[in-house]
Amino acid sequence: MNAERQEPRPGDDPAVPAFERARTRRQMARAAGLHPDHWYAVEHSHALRPGAVIETRFWQRSIALFRGQDGTIGAVENRCAHRQVKLSLGEVAGCRLVCPYHGWQYDTAGRLVAIPHALFGQPMPRVRLAAFPVRERYGLIWLFPGDPALAEATAMPEIPEVEGARPWAAITVDFTWAAHHSMIIENVSDFTHAHLHRSYRPFTDATLIELRTEGQRVRLAYDVLVGDGRFSKHFVDRSRVRVDRMELCFEYPYQWSDTGGRIKHWCFFLPMDARTTRVFFLFYFDAIQIPLLRVPMPRWLQLPLLRAARRVMIRPLLAQDGGMVEAEQQAYERRPHAPSIELNPAVIAFQKLVVAEWRRHLEGAMPRTAAPAELA
Ligand code: FES
Ligand SMILES: [Fe+2]
The missing domain is CATH 3.90.380.10 (Naphthalene 1,2-dioxygenase Alpha Subunit; Chain A, domain 1)
Known part of the structure; x- marks a missing residue:
């Protein structure tokens, strides 16, 4: 029998221990994330129609997932560079994701490509949000939340x-x-x-x-x-x-x-x-x-x-x-x-x-x- 009889010790925080503070194998497993350098299914393909944007999350990281009118999917950090509003609250115009607040527009690579209001004499800010590689397969949308340089060579399930x-x-x-x-x-x-x-x-x-x-x-x-x-x-x-x-x-x-x-x-x-x-x-x-x-x-x-x-x-x-x-x-x-x-x-x-x-x-x-x- 494999028993982990780990009673609380004096001074133990009653809260769930973080990975670094976990003492048992079970506590460590319950605090661990999954390695981000893999492809993860995040949504059904049919749930993201052309022109739609939704929020998904990978290990607390919010991601705006959107599909342009041409069918291309973008996945970008879900925070507008302007005032941090969630871009998933916005809409898709053509193949661009539009922030709901002041209308800043991003492409599927996360680049800020248009600002529809005055720049007050300042140059267009050069901004690039984190963008995630995406694929569609088996009726699902797959996202690579880790190092984008590894995405292409990383295998996904073959079925x-x-x-x-x-x-x-x-x-x-x-x-x-x-x-x-x-x-x-x-x-x-x-x-x-x-x-x-x-x-x-x-x-x-x-x-x-x-x-x-x-x-x-x-x-x-x-x-x-x-x-x-x-x-x-x-x-x-x-x-x-x-x-x-x-x-x-x-x-x-x-x-x-x-x-x-x-x-x-x-x-x-x-x-x-x-x-x-x-x-x-x-x-x-x-x-x-x-x-x-x-x-x-x-x-x-x-x-x-x-x-x-x-x-x-x-x-x-x-x-x-x-x-x-x-x-x-x-x-x-x-x-x-x-x-x-x-x-x-x-x-x-x-x-x-x-x-x-x-x-x-x-x-x-x-x-x-x-x-x-x-x-x-
Ligand atoms: S907060 Fe997004 S455009 Fe202003
Ligand atoms: Fe079961």
């Missing part, structure tokens, strides 16, 4: 099954939960919580049979009965897929699972701050059958079926997880020094990786001034 001429049926589900990302990372790969989902039975009688950390990956496998719910089990084509084993991986900073090579998912985490995480689940399937007939379901029927399943089963099931990680967050904030008992070695491996990568980030971070605007 060939949902691209190409005959993509698998896929659906995306997202939630914003009031919980630290490490709690969610642990939740999605730790099958000891089958009890929570006993009415849906997505995984039953799980036994951990493999666990190994390889660099930035924690790989694990369970002997487990997958998809044994009252309704779901009739839709899984067991002649084509083995449902008695599931492989999972915390492929930092993402997570995925694979059942028999035909039922898969990825999970993308957006750490908005230390107690708020947006999480995008992408599920994709190649083994859906028509119940009773037991023949493969035609492709045109798969997507409507999955959309219905998302509403009646997948969202409610994941909402159970959301309720629990939010409860865990509240409990942690009430008693951050309370003893914790962790039985699943996979959870310990996840926490170690989260802590190690955050430490690597802090050690590598150049001392930067957090200026809202840089001179061009």
Whole structure:
């Protein structure tokens, strides 16, 4: 048994300890951010129409995400260089982001390109807001919050099954939960919580049979009965897929699972701050059958079926997880020094990786001034 029996010491701050002051592995994991030098899913593509601007956040950093009329996406520091008003409160004109207050205009590279009022004899200020590389893939908008020079060469998840001429049926589900990302990372790969989902039975009688950390990956496998719910089990084509084993991986900073090579998912985490995480689940399937007939379901029927399943089963099931990680967050904030008992070695491996990568980030971070605007 791996118990961290860390009772408060005299003089302990009752508040949640910051990373530098954390004493236990769990406290460190709960204070760590995710390394910014990766691509992060921040929004559904369809949620950002041409001419729209929205706010997103990466680890307390507010970012204005906007789409020009030509479809190009810009992501810039969400503070006008003039009086620091959030640019996400403004609007998009053509391909420029316009501040709502005095109308200063920025392009997708964050450059101030127009001021629609008097300059009082002064030259046009040379301003360039921090701008973030963005991409669109898998129906999602991806942002690189770290060093922009690394963006191009940094790999993002490769999911060939949902691209190409005959993509698998896929659906995306997202939630914003009031919980630290490490709690969610642990939740999605730790099958000891089958009890929570006993009415849906997505995984039953799980036994951990493999666990190994390889660099930035924690790989694990369970002997487990997958998809044994009252309704779901009739839709899984067991002649084509083995449902008695599931492989999972915390492929930092993402997570995925694979059942028999035909039922898969990825999970993308957006750490908005230390107690708020947006999480995008992408599920994709190649083994859906028509119940009773037991023949493969035609492709045109798969997507409507999955959309219905998302509403009646997948969202409610994941909402159970959301309720629990939010409860865990509240409990942690009430008693951050309370003893914790962790039985699943996979959870310990996840926490170690989260802590190690955050430490690597802090050690590598150049001392930067957090200026809202840089001179061009
Ligand atoms: S605060 Fe943005 S234009 Fe003045
Ligand atoms: Fe769960």
